[in-house]
Amino acid sequence: MLDGVSDTSQPESRTTAQPQPLPELARDTTVERPWPVRLLSAKIRDYVARMSSVWVEGQVVEHTYRPRAGMQFVTLRDTDAEASLPVHLLSRIYEGLHHKPEVGDHVVVQAKPEFWVKTGRLSMRATAVRQVGVGELLARIDQLRRVLAAEGLFDLDRKRPLPFLPAVVGLVCGRESKAEHDVVVNARARWPQVRFEIREVAVQGVDAVREVSGAIADLDARPEVEVIVVARGGGSVEDLLPFSNEALVRAAAACTTPLVSAIGHETDTPLLDLVADHRASTPTDAAKQVVPDVAEERLRLDQARRRMRAAVSARVEREQHGLDALRTRPVLARPQTTVDVREREIAQLVRHARHRLDAALLRAAGEVGRLEAQVRALSPQATLERGYAVVQRGDGHVVRAARDVATGDAVHVRVAEGSLEAAVTATAAPAQPA
Numbered sequence: 001m002l003d004g005v006s007d008t009s010q011p012e013s014r015t016t017a018q019p020q021p022l023p024e025l026a027r028d029t030t031v032e033r034p035w036p037v038r039l040l041s042a043k044i045r046d047y048v049a050r051m052s053s054v055w056v057e058g059q060v061v062e063h064t065y066r067p068r069a070g071m072q073f074v075t076l077r078d079t080d081a082e083a084s085l086p087v088h089l090l091s092r093i094y095e096g097l098h099h100k101p102e103v104g105d106h107v108v109v110q111a112k113p114e115f116w117v118k119t120g121r122l123s124m125r126a127t128a129v130r131q132v133g134v135g136e137l138l139a140r141i142d143q144l145r146r147v148l149a150a151e152g153l154f155d156l157d158r159k160r161p162l163p164f165l166p167a168v169v170g171l172v173c174g175r176e177s178k179a180e181h182d183v184v185v186n187a188r189a190r191w192p193q194v195r196f197e198i199r200e201v202a203v204q205g206v207d208a209v210r211e212v213s214g215a216i217a218d219l220d221a222r223p224e225v226e227v228i229v230v231a232r233g234g235g236s237v238e239d240l241l242p243f244s245n246e247a248l249v250r251a252a253a254a255c256t257t258p259l260v261s262a263i264g265h266e267t268d269t270p271l272l273d274l275v276a277d278h279r280a281s282t283p284t285d286a287a288k289q290v291v292p293d294v295a296e297e298r299l300r301l302d303q304a305r306r307r308m309r310a311a312v313s314a315r316v317e318r319e320q321h322g323l324d325a326l327r328t329r330p331v332l333a334r335p336q337t338t339v340d341v342r343e344r345e346i347a348q349l350v351r352h353a354r355h356r357l358d359a360a361l362l363r364a365a366g367e368v369g370r371l372e373a374q375v376r377a378l379s380p381q382a383t384l385e386r387g388y389a390v391v392q393r394g395d396g397h398v399v400r401a402a403r404d405v406a407t408g409d410a411v412h413v414r415v416a417e418g419s420l421e422a423a424v425t426a427t428a429a430p431a432q433p434a
Contacts, residue, residue, distance in 0.1 A: 020033065022035060022036075022039065023035070026043075038117070041115070041117040041120060042117060044115050045115045045117050048113045048114065048115040048122070049114075049115075051112065051113050052112070053110055053111065053112045053127065054110070054111065054112075054113075055108055055109070055110050056076065056085070056108070056109055056110075056111055056124065057106065057107070057108045057132065058076030058077055058078055058079070058084075058085070058106070058107065058109075059076065059077050059078075059079050059104065059105070059106050059107075059206055060074050060075070060076060060101045060102065060103050060104065060105045060106075060107060061075050061076070061077040061084065061103060061104075061205070061206045062074065062075035062103065063075070063101065063102065063103055065094075065100070066091075069091055070090065070091050071088050071089070071090060071091060072088065072089055072090075072091055072094045073086065073087070073088045074086075074087050074088075074089075074101065075087070076107070076109070076124075077206050079106075079206070079209070079241070079245065082210075085122075085123075085124055086121070086122075086123045086124065087109055087111055087123065087124040087125075087126050088123055088124070088125060088126065089109075089125070089126035089127070089129065093126070093127065093128075093129070094129075097129055099131055101129065101131060103205070104204065104205055104206075104238060104239070105131055105132075105238065106131070106132040106137065106238070106241075107129055107130065107131050107132060108129075108130045108131075108132060109124070109126040109128065109129050109130075110126065110127050110128040110129075111124035111125055111126040111127065112124070112125050112127070113125075137237065137238070137241065138237065141241075141244045141271065144244070144246055144249075144271065145271055145274065148246075148249060148271065148274075148275070149274075153249070153250075153253045153274075153275050154274045154275060158253075158277075159277045159278070160258040160277045161258065161277075162227055162258050162260070162277070162278060162289065162290055163226045163227055163258070164292065165191070165291075165292060166194065166226035166227045166290060166291070167193075167194070167195060167224070167226060168194075168195045168196070168197055168222075168224045168225050168226060169187065169194060169195070169196050169197070169225070169226070169227055169228075169229060169290055169291070170196075170197045170198075170199070170219035170220075170222070170225040170227065170228040170229065170257070171183055171184070171196050171197070171198045171199070171228075171229050171231065172199050172201060172212055172215040172216060172219070172228065172229070172230045172231070173198065173199075173200060173201075173203065173230075173231045173232065173283075174200065174201070174202070174203040174204075174232060175200040175201070175202075176200070177200075177203070177231075177232070177233065178233050178283075179203075179231040179232050179233045179262070179264070179283040180198065180200070180231065180283075182231070182233075182282070182283040182284045182287065183229060183231050183262070183283045183284070183286055183287045184196055184198075184287075185287075186283075186284050186287035186288065187287040187290065187291040190287065190288070190291045190292065190293040190294060190295075190296075191291045191292060191293070191294050192294070194291050197219055197222065197224075197225055199215035199218065199219060201214075201215050203232045203242070204232075204235065204239045204240075204242060205242075208242035208243075208248075209242045209245045209247055209248045212230065212242065212243075212248055212251075213247060213248050213251035216228060216230065216251055216252060216255055216259070217251060217254075217255075219257065220255045220256060220257045225257060226257070226258070227257060227258045227259075227260065227290050228255065228257050228258070228259050228260070229259075229260045229262055229280075229283075229286045229287075229290060230243075230252075230259065230260070230261055230262065230263070230272065230276070231262040231263075231264075231283040231286060232262070232263050232264060232283075233264050233282075233283065234263070234264040234282075240263060240270050243261075243263055243270035243271070243272040243273075244270045244271040244272070248272065249271045249272060249275050252272055252275050252276060253275045258277045258278070259276045259277050259278075260276060260277065260278045260279070260280055260286050260289060260290060261273045261276035261278070261279050261280065262279075262280040262281075262282060262283045262285065262286035264281065264282045264283060381416070384414070384415060384416035389413050389414060389415045390413070390414040391411050391412070391413050391414075392411065392412045392413075392414070393405060393409065393411060393412075394409070394410050394411070394412070399411065401430075402427040402428060402429065402430070403427070403429075405424045405427065406424065406427070407424050407425065407426055407427060408423060408424060408425075409423065409424045410422070410423050411423070411424060
């Protein structure tokens, strides 16, 4: 990119015999024919000078106001990456700003790159500065919230329950902060045996995202840490911007240890509150959530013992009353009573059954006698006993008419007592009615 810039300076002679011309293009340089530093710097300066002005957004990380200086210098840093640029602007432009930028502010500057030949330093010369308002910052956070929510980072099924009695609590807080004091003192007042793994980090400013994310990852890697608390004692929207940073939110989402967000800001909810497994309104509230109160737990145990003792006593007393009532019953006072009652019932049933059986037998006997008389009256034997006989041919057919036999046929005659063998000597036709 620098090959198109020609050198307008007069190079010094490398030999006393005859000056050697310097290469016009960078690709033509060699170890014997290098460019001097001034030439390379001049080419970089000329190349950078051809660049257009650009609007750049960043966070002010360094700035010292010098009232009587003609130029003001600030350093802008990217909030999501390790990248920064120095920016300078005329003091009259700086003085004309309605709100002068301070360290931690988010600003948008219109600047043109400049390369300083003497120091080899690239800087941005600003011609306009505009501070990013709180409303715009909140709008960006809301847009990021919708994106992360669509990915499922805030879903309730991702939330992990807190351990009942953690032996070691990880704490991410500011250096010598009141939030650390509130969490540690209140937790140990509730459960003196609790231990803490504390990581003191920057909780606002340009290093907050990197240091808080690193502390969460470090504590998450320790198997003895059962819950992690990220605590800060509130602050302005600008102060809490790191806790809505996408990199920090994703680092919290990747944490496998239950995470409690205790930022302590009720007006605007940082995105860390949404991705954390539990949210505490203050660091003190976080201590109450992660550590049970030993006095309260002992009181609950005493209450539970009293309730259990009362329940058992009531049950025993109720059962005793039931036993006493059973003992007073005649069946238990004289158990033979039940047998006697049943014996009388059985004897009565037996008598009733015998009476019913006798009556049934009498009716059956009478019916049998009647049927016997009918059978006897209709029986052929009875007819024979009145003097009649049954005549059968040799083939067994009963003779009902004279024409059924012929003279000389053998016939069998059955009478009431015994039978006769006879032969037909004559037949006669039946008489015709007159």
